Amino acid sequence: MDFLKGLNEKQQEAVKHVKGPMLVVAGAGSGKTKALTHRIASLIIDHKVDPSSILAVTFTNKAANEMTERVERLIADFNIHSKPIIGTFHSICVRILRKHLHEMDMENAFSIYDSTDQQILMKRVLKELNLDPKKFNPKAILAGISGAKNQLIGPEEYEKISFDYFSEKVSQCYKIYQRELKKANALDFDDIIMTTVELFKAHPNILSYYQNKFQFISVDEYQDTNHAQYVLTHQLAHAHKNLTVIGDSDQSIYSWRGANMRNLLDFEKDFDNAKVVLLEQNYRSTKKILKAAQKVIEKNVVRKDKKIWTDNEDGDNIDIYESFNEKDEASYVVNQITRILS
Template sequence: MGLLDDLNPSQKEAVLHEGGPLLILAGAGSGKTRVLTYRIAYLIDERGVSPYDILAITFTNKAAGEMKERVRQLVGEVARDMWVSTFHSACVRILRREIGRLGMDRSFAIYDEDDQLRLIIDCLKTLNLDIKRHSPRAIHAAISSAKCELVDAESFARRVMNYFEKVTAEVYQIYQNGLYKANALDFDDLIMTAVTIFQLFPSVSEKYQEKFKHLLVDEYQDTNRAQYELVRLLSQKHRNLCVVGDDDQSIYSWRGADLRNILEFEEEFPEARTIKLERNYRSTRMILDTANSVIRNNRGRKEKVLWTDRGQGDPIFWFKADNEHEEALFAAREIRRLMGEEVRFRYRDFAIFYRTNAQSRVF
């Protein structure tokens, strides 16, 4: 297959994996998207797998669209029959067909965050609770977190430990009743309800297990308990599960991501094969050596060492500012200094990265 010529040995090994559970530990800049798309193309072109039998999961609609387009460029229009979507979009497709089993209509609405907050405020009013003393957003976050852990309203009520959790449990129950009466689901319900249907109706679970002969999941380090359980259920029959992720890039624990999903993958799937993508195509050796020296201090991680053949690169300069204004002033002065040197730079040659949008204002 000609496309294999574009891959390094580790990437090729992952693409050609015969079958069964596969954990691809893909360091930053190691070409994981290429490996995923090429593996899908290999399954279709060389192994004769029907695109209709493949489910590829990404974390954003944009990433899903880009992956499907890349596969289409490799195998042609047959790629249109493939399921490439986010967890939530895949669950919507399933629920439109199966939710009637829970007494809801397939035309159910999906409440956005504003809809959810309005309903929670209504629940608080029903309980005669002051919304100034009982934050709707905090209660919403607690309910969302519970759903990501597959904890329903009844289970949540049984484990309350304090006043806030007691109020949340009461709101949770009324909130779910309100959703049901409105024939609606919130965002977290999409995955939780799909998992519930699979657990309650084995025939439905078996149908989708048979359908998805190959399941591929990107950014696996960012999956939560509900997403993990969905993947586990769907892959039980054929066990052709390929997950790609990097425990060193896990930054979403605050919204439910469970790093154990990737760290304990081989325990859940004892027959799993692990392939490490450690060659970095993006950075210089100086940057990688610095990153490796920092990340190796993490205790809970899969051992990997990124390397590159791009050369040593310029030294890394570190500046510690006392506040955000001093930080922005330093960046501006440094750009002005570089613009004034003999080597001519343009403003578009510079990039300033920041962690949150709020931090950009001072710049």
């Protein structure tokens, strides 16, 4: 099977890259998933890479499922007995921790606390500290702890950097919160990645095992990775450096939850021999939409420069609607969709 068939020149360039670090800057609607899945299939079929040594990280379960289905369709006609590992950061880390968490003085059969569990626990913590939950919102305390964990900052380090009354209270809560989680043999969502990073630091032999297991790694939506995800990625890729990251600085929208766009922008500093591929052809939008979007986004100073283009038609002129608030905006969108479909 020709895995380059139906791909444009830049997509083919990404697919043909085998070893070494690669940055794929993929504009919106540029067919990045097609390029990524064809590359995985090509590694397996054309280059005889063991599928189980391929790790592909996505940001959502939906994206992971879609990628898995596409790869399976591409290699369906071949006698392949194993599969690449495709999943979110959290799902992959859970797999690892289910085998090795006992090394961190916890049981492998741990529980994962959801937001409701976390708030119930935090209310208990506040009660132990005689803090009024009306003055110290459990969600706000948990948000502070989450931000620390995304930066790989534990309770002791957080105590040292607490700089005001609220952060001091967060620090007190953080210590007891972690103590109670451990008592319950539980991790919260942010612990999953942080604990995996700590496991690898504390047990280099375990890290070495996974470095050799996952010899080809790709990470999608790299512009939305936080510090913990960045460190985990580099831990796993350090031995073989066959790391492909896919992202677009123009689509970085999660800085409010700890995402660091510099992870993408500094990739060539992290890997000075990195190959860079720009997917600039858009298959989704009209010329007028792309032109307007380019005029807006090019004013951003901190971005990876690219010029999105399309062979699609010019399209209709763009209407601008200034809404009063978010409800008015949503109502306008619904009305426009209804009008178009009627």
